[in-house]
Amino acid sequence: MKKNIKDTIIITLLALGIILPALASNVEIESAKQTYDAANNSTKFTGNVKVKMDDITIKSPTADIKMNSEGKLDVATFKPNAYAIKDNGVNQHELKANTMSLSLLAKKMKAIGNTTSIFSEKRKPMVTVHADSQEFDIKTNLMKAIGNVKIDYKDVKASSNEAHVTVDSKGNVKKVKLIGNGVIIQEPNEIKADNFLYNPVSNDIVATGNTYTKAKLEDGEVVDIYANYQQMDRLSNTFMASGKVKIIYQDYVAVGPKATFFPDKKTKKPNEIVFYGRTKIKEGDKEVEADKIVITMNPKNFTAEGNVKTSFANVKGLDSSLED
Known part of the structure; x- marks a missing residue:
């Protein structure tokens, strides 16, 4: 019976002047019932609707398919609770929505x-x-998600106003871009930025615009990193920051043009921050300025190299000392 319904639909479409091979893709439609609206040049399908085009299958309770001025299939609308899957035999992309x-x-x-x-x-x-x-562009394999975007990928959770996901011809995810108010959480670290670019192949995360990282160390201490640009290499567990970099660790506050957060060679945990370029670091009333400053978490200390200048605030003058 289903075969007869499908054959009837294809024959009907051909009778309406629709040449399926001319679309460069064969389209097959199955349903329990169909109604043709000549006035609006559309056909309504109801009851277990299933549409197949290339490697894409869409299912829904109802579907409305409109023809263009040339009498060719134009736009198909599926609702409610529509489901689509693009399956190349190896990788799949499933999509669910109220309306599609x-x-x-x-x-x-x-x-x-x-x-x-x-x-x-x-x-x-x-x-x-x-x-x-x-939105999914079948020809370019680009998916755009808009509004209250939330993404789960392995141990990474992300959110943003908009996201673009690019897959290759085989269906493998190659690039994820977050646009607007981006947040990425990979325990125990959290990163915020205007925009993100994540490469699943290299495992790199690039953050741009008002970036902030809350990095939690093994002992529970927190390192706050502010910068215009940040990059996290998850394979080497290394953070790189540039552009008005500010890092806060306990009573250390360091500011400079560029910094890299390196892991310990033995434990592989973040333990050393190296500032490059003219940098200042404050510790209580002491401020040190140098061409290069290295901060170590365990044991906690810092070293300064190159044109080092040190100043102290709130130091009593010699006369005050004599009066005491």
């Missing part, structure tokens, strides 16, 4: 309302994206 539309000619998909995307590699979920709306 598919531009059959432009090969673009848009989902609105409680949207969720799941990118899987070899049937194993890798990246999950929640947002108010999502």
Whole structure:
């Protein structure tokens, strides 16, 4: 019976002057019922609707498909609780939403309302994206999530106003970009910035614009890092910061143009911060300025090299000392 329904739909579309091969993709539609609206040049499908185009399958209770002025399939709208999957046999991209539309000619998909995307590699979920709306360009493999974006990737949780996820032709996630009020949490560290770029292949996180990192050390102490730009190499556990860098650790407050947070060679845990360029560090009433300053967490100390200047605040003068 299902085969007859599908055949009937394809025959009907051909009768309306729609040449499926001309779309460069074959489109198959299955449903329990279909109604053609000649006035609006559209067809309504109801009951277990399933649409197949290339390696994409979309399912929903109902679907409305409109034709363009040339009589070709144009836009298909699926609702409610639409579900789509792009499956190349190895990797999958699933998309769920209240409403979903598919531009059959432009090969673009848009989902609105409680949207969720799941990118899987070899049937194993890798990246999950929640947002108010999502758009997927089938030709360029670019997904855009807009509004209240939340992303889960392995041990990383992220949020932002907007996100772009790029996958390659095989369906592997190659790049994740966060735009606006970005936050990335990878315990025990938290990073905030205007924008982020994450590369799953190299495992690098790049943060730009009003960046702030809260790095928690093994002993529970916190290192606060402020800068215009930050980069975290997760493989080597190294932080790099540049542009108006300010780092606070206990009673140390250091300011300079560039700094790198290195791990201990034995423990592989962050333990040493090296400032490059003219840098100042304050410890209580003492301020030291130098071309290079190295801060060590364990044991806690710092060293200064190159044109070193030291000053002390609130020091009593010689006359005051004599009066005492």
